[in-house]
Amino acid sequence: MKKYILALSLCTALFTACDPTVEEEGAIAASLTADQLAQRVSITQTTAGQNKFTFETNPTVPVQVLDQDGNILSSGSSGSIIGTPPLTGLVVRAINQDGSITSFTKEVTVNEYVDVPAIYKQLFGPEYTSRTWVWDTEATDGVWGNGGYMSNSGPGWWVIQATDLDQQAIDKGYADDTIDKGWMRFTLGGKKAEMSRGETGTISWDLSAVAKEGWDIGTLSFAGTTPLLGVQPNDNNSKEYNYHILITDENHLRLCAPEAGAGEGGTAWFWNFKAKE
The missing domain is CATH 2.60.40 (Immunoglobulin-like)
Incomplete structure (x- = not known):
């Protein structure tokens, strides 16, 4: 008798679930x-x-x-x-x-943003509109170079200071990425990236993709363009589109890209930028 009641209940439930009304x-x-x-x-x-x-x-x-x-x-x-x-x-x-x-x-109409991830203010400025970045000529560890992946926080092995950057850029075919000429502008609307070399692309970020706790805060990726001198020198100066965002303050942007297959301590390249005043 109990089996019969159970079967009848299941049948009723099935008919009910299948009735779109x-x-x-x-x-x-x-x-x-x-x-x-x-x-x-x-x-x-x-x-x-x-x-x-x-x-x-x-x-x-x-x-x-x-x-x-x-x-x-x-x-x-x-x-x-x-x-x-x-x-x-x-x-x-x-x-x-x-x-x-x-x-x-x-x-909706929004005039004030609160509790917004810090990456928005860092990339696009305190007004959340657009921000122009240039080489950080005041960085004590140079503007560009290589070092240990997930161990250095900037150029640590081969350190290129501002005085030597221009020749590196010209030799690699990036004459518009030099200290005086180079700039990149990030615009929040459309997440657009404009470069001094005349290229325009987009950027995206993933703050969940942390390579090492306490070393980086996630990744920054480019599409259609690359940052200033965004190449891998030991891979025929191939263009690099994906970077780690290293921990820094909101007026400085430090990026790192490892060479293919590099593990912790392996060869990586570093870029030091600052917000243009």
Whole structure:
């Protein structure tokens, strides 16, 4: 008798789960439209003008909240959101039972950014707009050179001072990357990278990709261009697009790229930049 009741209960559950007209707590109907989703989700700006928000769903439904560029900021049926600059809109999306995605966008106005990762101010300046970088001619360990991977924090073996950098750049075919001519400008909108040599590309970063705790804070990658004198000298001056961001202050940018196959203590190249005043 108990087996019969159990089988009947399972059958009922299966029919219920397969019926698209039945909407369970935390589920979403197959026919939900963008307008219906918007009616179920409320977004509140925690403090007027700031980049902090909360969201709630009623009836409950699991959603993802993204910024206008598609970066996921939060997920669940309720929660908090901290947007990074530039934040102009919040996109809420949910997956339907038929596998389709329903979404809507809420435009937001942000005048003050709080609790933003320091990398934004470092790369793009305190106004989160754009910043120009030049060679750090004041660095005590030179502007460029090589050293031990994950052991040196700048050039340590072959150290190129500012007075010797120009010849290195010219010999490698980068006459516009010299001390006086060289600059690179990072712009937050579009994450654009403009170079003194006339190239334009983009940058991206990953603060979770730390090579060694206490040595670096993640990676900085270039697409379409490279930083000043961004080459691997022992590999026929091949272009280098991926770098470790070494720990430094917000007005200086130290980059490192290991040679292929280098382990800790192996050969790596270092670049020392500073923000242009």
